[in-house]
């Protein structure tokens with residue numbers, strides 16, 4: 001039978017395709033395996049691309065709609081490739097009141113992306129979340145796992161530049 005996912009798989013490199021098939025195969029006889037397969041795919045690829053869902057549907061017989069339902073139900077799953085440097089902004093009440101929106105606007109303006117998006121070069125990803133649990137530091141952001149408190153819009157340029165310089169140093 002001809003693969004129904006074939007037209008979409010042209011953007012999927014063969015190692016990714018192999019990863020998806022291996023994950024599906026590894027969990028195929030286990031009960032409640034869909035979520036385990038999706039976890040393994042995300043662990044390997046860093047996210048669950050649309051092409052992977054289509055191929056998975058074909059491999060397992062689970063409808064794509066069901067796979068999509070699971071992926072969107074759990075906040076953990078990423079549907080787009082994450083950026084190399086992740087900037088998370090707290091949108092909880094304290095940070096909101098202290099002006100996190102202005103930090104977000106400045107980041108969006110300088111990086112040319114919106115909340116939840118990744119720059120084309122995959123260098124930066126920004127997203128907002130609910131309370132980070134450090135309200136005394138509002139407005140708070142997390143940059144690659146490091147929490148930075150009492151941020152102001154004028155911090156943004158230096159922050160981006162610092163990351164860019166680091167990246168150049170790693171090349």
Ligand code: FES
Nearest residue numbers: 090092095134135
């Ligand atoms: S509201 Fe931002 S850390 Fe709690």
